[in-house]
Amino acid sequence: MRILWEKAVVATFCLYNTYKIKPDGNLAFYFLISIIFSLMMDLLNNKKIKAIIYISFAMICFSDTLFVFYLPLILYNMYLDFSTYIIFSLPLIFMNFSLSNSFISVISVYLAAMTKKHKLILDENKTVRDKLKGETLYLEKYNKQLKIDKEKDVHIAILTERNRIARQLHDSIGHVISSSILQVEALKIISTEDNVIKNLNILQKTLKNGMEDIRKSIHNLYNESLDLESQIEKLCNEVPAIDTEIIYRIEDNLSYNLKFDILSVVKEGITNCIKHSNATKLRISLFSQPKFYSIIIKDNGNNFDKKALLSTKGIGLVSMKEIANKYNGFLNYKFDNGFKIHLTLMKG
The missing domain is CATH 3.30.565.10 (Histidine kinase-like ATPase, C-terminal domain)
Structure with missing residues (x-):
């Protein structure tokens, strides 16, 4: 948008200069031809083709020197494309020299230089912005992964402690109950009273059932992870x-x-x-x-x-x-x- 506004200002001054030199001429013809050349420079990206078009405009200036008064408009694009190489086009100004045209040419090149510098700054800012955006997204992803890893570590720590308790219970309680069952079995052997043996059988069965329940509970506790x-x-x-x-x-x-x-x-x-x-x-x-x-x-x-x-x-x-x-x-x-x-x- 900035380029269009600046070129519009330069084109207006070029039209005014042309009017001053030849007020009764076909000004619309010169104006439209120059605008077409300038717009072609904006639309094309291939510098070789642009160079050919610039040479074509120079040849037009040789055929009709009134086009020299639109040279500032062309110089604007030429500086954006070829920078200091515009010096080779300066002799064209002297084909139909005008102090005001020379002044407008200088202003046009200056505006183009400022625009080019502004564009470079914008490109650098965009590069920095994209880099910061990429780093921000990476940090968000990294923090999210840290959170997931932390949750996983907490779960693993809980499971590790749960398994440790399960093993400890199995070793301690399981050993005590197993010993109790063996002791009851020994009492049954040395006992001679039927009533005592009967009660010992009940006690032994209760201990065995309790041992089985404890084993199942410990097994579930040991193997349980994430439901x-x-x-x-x-x-x-x-x-x-x-x-x-x-x-x-x-x-x-x-x-x-x-x-x-x-x-x-x-x-x-x-x-x-x-x-x-x-x-x-x-x-x-x-x-x-x-x-x-x-x-x-x-x-x-x-x-x-x-x-x-x-x-x-x-x-x-x-x-x-x-x-x-x-x-x-x-x-x-x-x-x-x-x-x-x-x-x-x-x-x-």
Whole structure:
């Protein structure tokens, strides 16, 4: 826009000079031809072609020296394209010398130099801005990953302590009860009264049942990790404003890391629904196929903030894509009567 305004001012002075020199001439012809040459310089990018057009204008000046009064307009573009090489065109001014035309030529070149300098500063600012934006997005992604890693570390620490307690209980309580059962068995051998033996049998059976219950509890405590289905239900309960349906069809014994990654995907899907959509319903489906796991998250929103959702592919969508790549899977998303995310994670 700045270039157009400056060229419009220069062209106006050129027209005025032409009018002063030849008021009864066909001024519109000279004006339009010069404007066409100038606009061609703005539209073309190939410098070789531009050089040919500049030479063509110089030849026109030789054929009709009145075109020299539009040289300031051409010099404006020439400086933007070739900088100091415009010195080779200065002799054209003396073909039909005018002090005012020379002055306008100097002003035109000065405006072009300032515009070029301004453009360089803008380009540098854009480069810095893009770099800062990229670093900001990287920091956001890095902080988000740190948060996920921290949550995972907390879960792992809890599980490690739980397993340690389970082993300790198994070693201590299990040993005590096993010893008690053996002692009861010894008492049965040395006892001669039927009533005592009967009660000892009951006691022994009770101890065995208790031992079995303790073993089952310790086994469950030792092996329990992340209950994926209950955690997803917990996330959905935190957003009562959205009617959420959960379809959970995974019977496999998933690893802790896989459960955590699936939970992260579901969390991102719920967050996207809340932040970028006016959805009132949300369906979360998890299926186990023979070769892969399928996670589908779909809402019924019809007023999306698509720019925010898909900007830089969205930090959330980037995280989902990385999780898909981690398991050699893929991520698809589309706007189809709502926003739908389909994530596939390969088994094995």
